[in-house]
Amino acid sequence: MGVEQSGFAGFANPVDPSPTELRAWAYQPDSVPLQSMPQDWDLLVAGDRLVGSLFELAMDRNCPARRFALHCLYIYAADGIRTNFRAHPKRRLRKLVEQAERAGDEPMVNWAHNCRMLLAKPHLFVYHDWCEGGLVRSGRRLA
Structure with missing residues (x-):
């Protein structure tokens, strides 16, 4: 019935997946292992077109x-904040952060907190933490 139950046949174009393809893959990620995806696939999908889907998956x-998905949200946030929102709209990030604070569990609330901290203190950006999954793996809240 839902995406979760249907089979996933793969991406028509893995460099530019559709939101539907991304959601279908996310519920059957072993069908196309991350190792087989294009290099830096996380950076490719962490954009405005898929951020809504990534947020739903992370929630x-x-x-x-x-x-x-959470890892991609960290990339998205850092990209927006570090480019002074030339890369992504500030309003969109703010809405996602507020929604995560209202309805998210600990990993999502931590993401929202860390986004607010990076906004206030851009020097807290560490590539490993924001773009290589360090904050996702550690669950750490920036101070």
Whole structure:
């Protein structure tokens, strides 16, 4: 019935997946292993076109690719903040942060907190933490 139950046949264009393809893959991530994706696939999908889907996946505690989606949200936020919102709209990030604070669990609330900290203190940006999954793996809140 839902995306979760249907089979995933793969991406028509893995460099530019559709939101539907991304969601289908996220519930069956072993169908196309991350190692087989194009280099820096996380950076490719962490853009405005897919951020809504990534946010939904990161909010879903039952999504098998949740950590990947959260990792992409960290990339998205850092890219927006570090470019003074030339890369992504500030309003969109602010709405996602507020929604995560209202309805998210600990990993999502931590993401929202860390986004607010980076906004206030851009010197807290460390590439490993924001773009290579360090904050996702550690669950750390920036101070």
